[in-house]
Amino acid sequence: MQHWSWIWAAVESALQAQAQNLMHWTAFGFGLGIAAYFGVPREPGPLVFLAASLSAGLCVGLAIRFRTGIARLLIVIAALAGGFAWSQYRAHAVSGPVLSERFYGAVQGRVVGIDRSLSEKPRLTLDHLVLGSLPQRVTPNRLRVALHGRAQENMPQIGDIVLLAAHVSPPPGPAEPYGYDFQRQAWFAQLGTVGYTRSPVMIWRAAPADQGGLIVQKWRQKIGAHMAAHMPARTAGVAVAITVGDRMYLDREVQQTLRAANLSHLLAISGLHMGLLTSLVFFLTRALLSCLPYLILNWPIKKIAALMSIGVGAGYLMLSGASVATERAYIMAFTIFAAVLLERRAITLHALAIAAILVLLLRPEALLGPGFQMSFAATGLLIIVFNAMSQWTWTARWPSGTRYLMGSVVSAVVAGLATAPIAAAHFKILPHYGVLANVVAVPIMGFVVKPSAILAAALAPFGGEALGFWGMTLGLGAILDVASHVADLPQSVSHIKAPPPGILGLLAASVLFGILWQGRLRYLAVIPACATLICWVMSPRPDVLISGDGRLVGVMVQGTRVLNVAKGSGFVARSWLENDGNPISQKSAYGAMPSWLEIVDKGSHPMRPCQAALVVVQDWRSEPACGGFDLEALATAGGVAGRFDSSGRLQWITVRQAIGHRLWNSAELRDAKGHDPAGLKAR
Structure with missing residues (x-):
């Protein structure tokens, strides 16, 4: 009993020493709760939201009641639970319709933003959308469209109502497993679709003098x-x-x-x-x-x-x-x-x-x-x-x-x-x-x-x-x-090559603990911080990468990524090469594929037995390939990455497995109006 009393006293003393940094620890806990929400593989349901909210309130109540060293810990736990619940609420509060498939046709909308794409093309962000005959209940709140060719001749102003013919599609997922997730960014920006146009933009109605909420953007x-x-x-x-x-x-x-x-x-x-x-x-x-x-x-x-x-x-x-x-x-x-x-x-x-x-x-x-x-x-x-x-x-x-x-x-x-x-x-x-x-x-x-x-x-x-x-x-x-x-x-x-998933978060948490903790325990933060850096440096890049449309394949040959095409799928190719830490041009990365890989296109069939090669089918008219990947499988997977294990076999992970089952990437979690079924969105 005395042994446990000594441990309790030591813990209480250590927690009391953190009193002067309570605000820092509260911010740390709040951020940790937000990171936990975005890190879970499946979208939490309303019961999880309720449990997190009640836990935050209970911890705050207990902290006010006792006012001891443990109360400091309870405040941080409350901040963590609050950060999780608040992120979940925010994700549902910004929910809106997301285009379910590709669309080409007439688009009408109000210009609320003008910027440039990575390819240096002017880009419009539109709201108040009308997409052909698409019902309004499934029409996205916002659209971002890049202007190519003649579309750049008649640039609109902020607030203008424009008409154009555009190719648009749902926001794309990551270029590879654990890559940059544009779908998540688009969800919180309420971008339900993105695309491009080559036809001239017609200004149907000029911006009125009273811009309302767009006055600052106009200035x-x-x-x-x-x-x-x-x-x-x-x-x-x-x-x-x-x-x-x-x-x-x-x-x-x-x-x-x-x-x-x-x-x-x-x-x-x-x-x-x-x-x-x-x-x-x-x-x-x-x-x-x-x-x-x-x-x-x-x-x-x-x-x-x-x-x-x-x-x-x-x-x-x-x-x-x-x-x-x-x-x-x-x-x-x-x-x-x-x-x-x-x-x-x-x-x-x-x-x-x-x-x-x-x-x-x-x-x-x-x-x-x-x-x-x-x-x-x-x-x-x-x-x-x-x-x-x-x-x-x-x-x-x-x-x-x-x-x-x-x-x-x-x-x-x-x-x-x-x-x-x-x-x-x-x-x-x-x-x-x-x-x-x-x-x-x-x-x-x-x-x-x-x-x-x-x-x-x-x-x-x-x-x-x-x-x-x-x-x-x-x-x-x-x-x-x-x-x-x-x-x-x-x-x-x-x-620098891209870090493995979670490495940056672990490094940040380790450094923050070392800075904020009062006492000798802070020096232990050096161990996980160094471990994450070593893991970053030592982690290998995927040996094989295949895009979601099957058109681009990249194989690591003697430490350098070799691509199967010299042009096309430029954004994905650039992302792969940058993540490899070798941002050369796609043309420079183009080369012959290794003998164990066969790419089937134009309705042809594999030339060798399935056991002799990894087969990637690039044409819908081709028969599905045993032991390989066809377009249907790749479209469902969203792209795949493979690494050779110790026995020389490729171990695969798909983009779908990496991104999980979240609001921003799963139509099953959204109803036809783009609202959330969990009932968390503000009405």
Whole structure:
């Protein structure tokens, strides 16, 4: 009995030590619950939702009742259960019809978004859809259509009602098992179908003067078009991206150059841009008000400047499109200036934890995206490092220029280290000279580009924005020169293969535990963190990949993926090669298939016995092949991946097995109206 009492006392003491980090642990538990929801293989039913909700409430009630060390654990468990239940509710709340099969015909809809596809084609997002004679109850809420050929001749505006003839289909699944799941992203964006058109787009009715909910999008489009028309093409795309969050004018080559130099974060309207803007507004407002002695003596000019910064930041949030990174940045900025109003300490991990909870309450699916992960990882590690550096008294004797240079270098190194595994997992790239590029480019952004953007906005009502555009062009040109120089250095980047499923989540959980836990137990987090990295490096890529339509086959030959066709299925081919960590062109990857693989097409039959080859049938007129794959099997599987086991036999896993049975990929879980049968959607 005494033995158990000692253990209980030790556990109670360890949990009591976490009291100061309770907000951090709450955010951690909430995120863990969201990850658990997205990680289960089958869609939870209403009983699971009810159990998770009741568990969260019960744990909160017990924590309030006892107020001991165990209460801290109960709060985290409540956050975990709440995150699971909230994600489930969110998934049902955004439910809508998803197109069940391919469709070609007349499409009518209202333009609510304009951007560019990966192939650099203009792309429209439409709502208020009418698809031929398709009943409205099964018509998707939104459609995204790429414009090819003549379709680009008559570009509509935000709010226009357009008519077009389009080829559309359901959102595609992953290119390979455990690959990027566009179906899930489309579900939460309420995109029920995607496609393309080559015919001209007819504007049936122009956007009315009263745009209603589209007024902000209309302003963004007009500002972006104005900037693109009055700035050089090389810098206009970057200028529009960092001003209104619109990448319509951004060249793909520029994006690749910035990514190779580890400067792509400059395109995201996140902490850097929001911090620079609100800080400039704060200091300029305070400086102007300080010019009048009466205001200094009688008005709280510091708090007035903080209120001005909060207002300008809110306007920038709306104008930029309110992405996840921008929301996080604004919540952090709001917290900082609210602390100024309340005369409290501002920049802490508590503020970051609050920001994480608020962002995930708005969009729990954001947890899985690179924007959320990179933004919070970089900000969190920067806060930890600079809080530690603030205790260094010996740096106070350094000249201000030296301290600034050290701060820039430390910021670049810390942000690079924090985001490197996330960037490698999502983008399969690891820049080597990112610190060098950031040390030069970030000051240019802060001291030239952002002040010029503010100047352009201030002078625009008087027709003097050209002066601000000139400053932005000068600064962005210098940044692009730096990016090009760094990207052209020898061995500037490494290409990384895709990690096995769950590796990034385990790595994040291990690191967060090591940071948040108070006590020696935190050092044990090094073991799972190192284990996940080793598993990432050592895990093999599939030996054979076959696309869902059977047209593309990729076989690993001596460590390099060989494809059966030099063109066609370009998106899938690019995804496979990037996930291999070898992003060569599809034409370069084309080659002869190994002798043990036979591809049957044009209604022919296998040339060899089934026991002698893996047979892939690519034509509906061919007879199904024993021991191989035909089109019907591949369509059901959504594509397959195979690895050779120790006995030399191929072990297969399908895309359908990998993605599970979820709302966004299973018509069986949705009724004819696109609503959920579980009854969780808000009515």
